[in-house]
Amino acid sequence: MRVALFASEMDPYVKTGGLADVVGSLPKELLSYINNVDVFLPFYRDIERGNFQVTKTKIEFKLKLGSKTLNGQVYKIEDRGVSVYLIDNYHLFRKRSDLYVRGGKDYPDNLERFVFFCKGALAVIEQLSLEQSYDIFHCHDWQTALIPLYTQISDFYKNRNRPMTVYTIHNLAYQGKFPKSKFPILQLPRKYLSPNYLESWGKLNLMKAGLKFADELTTVSPTYAKEIQTKELGAGLHDILTTRKKNLTGILNGVDYSIWNPEKSSHLAANYSLADTSGKVECKKFIQKYFSLPVESDVLLTGLVSRLAWQKGMNLVIAALKDLLPEHQLQFVLLGSGDTKLEEEFLDLRKRFPNQIGVKIGFSQALAHQIEAGIDAFLMPSRYEPCGLNDKYSLRYGSVPIVHHTGGLADSVIDYQTHPIRGTGFIFYEFTVESFKEAMINALKIFQRKSEWAELMKRGMKQDFSWSKSAEQYIEVYKRHIK
Ligand code: ADP
Numbered sequence: 001m002r003v004a005l006f007a008s009e010m011d012p013y014v015k016t017g018g019l020a021d022v023v024g025s026l027p028k029e030l031l032s033y034i035n036n037v038d039v040f041l042p043f044y045r046d047i048e049r050g051n052f053q054v055t056k057t058k059i060e061f062k063l064k065l066g067s068k069t070l071n072g073q074v075y076k077i078e079d080r081g082v083s084v085y086l087i088d089n090y091h092l093f094r095k096r097s098d099l100y101v102r103g104g105k106d107y108p109d110n111l112e113r114f115v116f117f118c119k120g121a122l123a124v125i126e127q128l129s130l131e132q133s134y135d136i137f138h139c140h141d142w143q144t145a146l147i148p149l150y151t152q153i154s155d156f157y158k159n160r161n162r163p164m165t166v167y168t169i170h171n172l173a174y175q176g177k178f179p180k181s182k183f184p185i186l187q188l189p190r191k192y193l194s195p196n197y198l199e200s201w202g203k204l205n206l207m208k209a210g211l212k213f214a215d216e217l218t219t220v221s222p223t224y225a226k227e228i229q230t231k232e233l234g235a236g237l238h239d240i241l242t243t244r245k246k247n248l249t250g251i252l253n254g255v256d257y258s259i260w261n262p263e264k265s266s267h268l269a270a271n272y273s274l275a276d277t278s279g280k281v282e283c284k285k286f287i288q289k290y291f292s293l294p295v296e297s298d299v300l301l302t303g304l305v306s307r308l309a310w311q312k313g314m315n316l317v318i319a320a321l322k323d324l325l326p327e328h329q330l331q332f333v334l335l336g337s338g339d340t341k342l343e344e345e346f347l348d349l350r351k352r353f354p355n356q357i358g359v360k361i362g363f364s365q366a367l368a369h370q371i372e373a374g375i376d377a378f379l380m381p382s383r384y385e386p387c388g389l390n391d392k393y394s395l396r397y398g399s400v401p402i403v404h405h406t407g408g409l410a411d412s413v414i415d416y417q418t419h420p421i422r423g424t425g426f427i428f429y430e431f432t433v434e435s436f437k438e439a440m441i442n443a444l445k446i447f448q449r450k451s452e453w454a455e456l457m458k459r460g461m462k463q464d465f466s467w468s469k470s471a472e473q474y475i476e477v478y479k480r481h482i483k
Contacts, residue, residue, distance in 0.1 A: 001034040001482060003027075003136040004163070006121055008099070008114070008143035010039060010084065011259075013077070014046045016099055016363075017307055018253065018389045019141060019170045022220070025256040027082045029471035034478075038134075040121040042093045042113070043075050043086035052077055054086065061123040065112055066185040072120045087120040104340060111178045114143040114206070115185055118150060126156050136478050138166045142176030145210030146186065149198075152213050153188075164481035166474075167214035169207075171386050172228050172235045173311060176206030201236055211240050216477050217248045220387035221408030225250030233384055249477055252411055253387045254467030260372075260393045267369035272398075274461045277454075280373060280398055287374030290367075291333050291358020300447045301331045302402070302440075303375035305368045305390055308338035308346075313381035313404060318345055319433040320440055325353050328444055333358040333375065335367050372397040376453075377443050381428070381436050385409050391425070395460035400453075401425035402439050412465065416456055417442060424460040 009015055011024030027037040041047075047054065059074040075086040088094065092113045100106060107113065125134065139147045148165035151157060183193045183204055192198050198208050211217060219225050227233040229242045241248060258264070262280070263273045269286035272279030281297065288295045306312050317332075324330055334346055334357075343361050350357045360367060372378070378394035380403045387408030391401040395412070403409040405427050416423025426443050428435040447453050 001136065001478065002036040002134045003030060003034060003038070003138055003478065004121075004125065004134045005037060005039045005138045005140070006118070006144040006147055007039065007140040008042060008117070010041050013041065013050060013052060013084070014044050014099065018220075018387065021256065021389055022170070022253050023140060025254060025467050026471065026474070028080060029254070029467040030474065031081050032468065033471065033475045037081075038083045038085060040085045040087060040117075040124070042117050043088035044099060045094050045097060047077075047086060048094055057085075059124055059127055061120060061127070063116060063119050063123065064187060065115055065119075066187075068112075070116060072116070072123070074124055085121070085124060087117050087124065089116055089120075092116055111176075111182050111185055111204075111206075114176070115146065118144060118146045119187075122147065122150055122154070122156075129156075129160075133160065134163045135161075135482055136166060137163045138168065138474075138478075139210060139214065140168045141170050142174055142207040142210070145176065145206045145208075147210075148213040148215070149188075149192070149209040164216070164478070165214045166216045166218060166477060167210035169210075169217065169219040169228070169386070171311075172207075172219075172233070172237065175200075175208075175235065175237070177203040178206070180204050207237070208240065211237060211244065215247070215481055217241075217244055218251050218474070218477060219248070220250070221252045221411045222250035223410045224384075224386045224407040227384065227407060249473070251470050251473045251477075252408055252465070253389060253392075254470040255389070255392045255396065255465045257396065257466055260369075260396055262373055262397050265369045265373070267366040268373050269370070272373075274458060277398060277458070277461075283370065283373035284376070285374075287333060287358075287370060288331070290370070291360075292354075293331050293333075293358055294355055296329075299329045299331050300377060300444055301333070301375045302377045302379055302443075303333040303335075303371050303399075304379045305335045305371055306380075308336045308342040310339070311383055311385075313383050313431065313436075314339075314342050314346075316381040316431070316433055316436045317379055318349060320437045321349060321353075321357070323433075323437060324440060324444075325356050330440075330444065331356050331358075332379075333360075333371060335360045335362070335364065335371055337361050337363055372399055375399045376447060377402055377426075379440075380404070380409060381431075382406060382409065383431055388412070392463075392465045395424060395463045395465075398457045398461050400443065400457055400460060402436075402443055403427055404431055404436075405429045406431075412463075416446070422459070423456065424463060
């Protein structure tokens with residue numbers, strides 16, 4: 001079986017969120033089950049400037065987008081058995097410092113950029129077809145959602161086996177919506193601009209192409225697969241998802257324990273393991289010093305690493321901290337960036353509680369590991385969370401997660417309050433400040449009982465979310481259409 005995976009991010013080359021972690025890990029895991037996995041990625045500036053072995057191929061192509069004709073080239077990285085093809089157009093990708101957004105605003109030509117990527121990747125595959133024909137096209141998120149449609153109507157596959165297409169929803173909120181007037185860029189027959197196809201609520205909606213035309217749909221946790229079929233969490237697309245429920249599978253993302261592992265991570269002040277957690281004490285001191293907080297072991301050090309977005313429930317964190325900090329032995333550290341208003345609110349909060357709060361606005365893989373290791377409890381009060389990775393990283397790092405009961409968080413954390421024998425974290429069920437505070441207060445209480453907390457922490461460290469189980473489930477989905 002040969003699989004081509006299409007995505008707009010891939011760790012370690014380029015990352016803004018969990019999508020990159022998944023695309024970075026899944027291909028290598030799939031190779032335990034199948035012969036060949038290639039990845040197609042835009043060639044961004046981060047990749048060009050990173051320390052990677054990129055080679056230029058001889059493949060070139062020309063594409064018509066609306067009234068323009070654009071040239072494309074292809075570069076390549078060989079990554080432990082996986083070929084990563086980088087689709088290049090200097091002006092669309094390498095010229096930009098950021099992936100999708102500049103100064104808080106989407107690039108005005110994002111539609112052109114990702115139509116170019118989809119069509120370019122398919123053009124490259126057509127050129128390569130003598131040597132390789134794929135059985136599966138696995139597309140991720142709206143940036144690649146046109147691929148199932150283009151593949152289905154392509155002349156190229158009229159006399160050949162058309163690859164089966166799988167479309168994975170990493171977050172239903174990001175649908176790739178554009179004004180309908182931009183439709184000509186897609187170079188599709190006019191009939192596709194209708195509510196039956198790519199139009200949704202008066203906009204051109206790229207995700208709909210994936211939802212309608214992919215042979216199979218997946219999303220990143222079983223609970224989220226159910227939630228997106230409801231009006232509340234279906235982001236305007238619940239009807240179409242309900243229609244396709246027979247082909248919609250929830251597969252929880254795995255964790256790459258070769259990267260997220262406190263025994264091995266090179267970023268930590270001290271390494272530690274389930275058998276010997278003493279290094280975690282050093283990691284806590286490191287973080288308290290890093291953020292200029294009093295170095296005290298008896299204070300519950302909470303924290304989070306996140307995109308600062310509405311989805312992530314940061315309003316609950318801010319409100320709960322305001323109430324709890326004055327009265328409790330509690331500290332909080334944050335690494336994140338995104339919504340400028342939220343950034344300012346956290347910076348203001350730090351000014352108000354300089355001995356209890358540390359804030360770093362930015363993106364840093366190293367600090368993300370250091371925070372995961374140094375804190376006692378990880379806060380993840382997301383309004384909704386398709387899968388969530390930091391809760392799973394936290395479990396392995398012995399940092400007890402405090403999470404809202406939603407999506408992949410509900411599938412990964414077991415509530416200590418209702419299951420004292422099996423529990424691995426604290427769950428709150430209603431998305432309110434009061435419920436979140438109650439969970440935090442419970443954590444503060446248990447933290448005082450040292451041996452009980454240690455048990456809880458170690459139970460979390462034993463949890464196993466390794467990729468092999470998830471990769472097996474993807475193989476099952478692929479096999480549905482392969483004879
Ligand atoms: P999402 O994909 O919605 O952002 P996930 O929990 O699925 O959320 O994945 C987030 C990933 O991005 C994790 O690997 C997390 O550590 C990382 N991340 C988020 N913000 C930052 C940041 N400011 N610095 C470093 N890593 C970050």
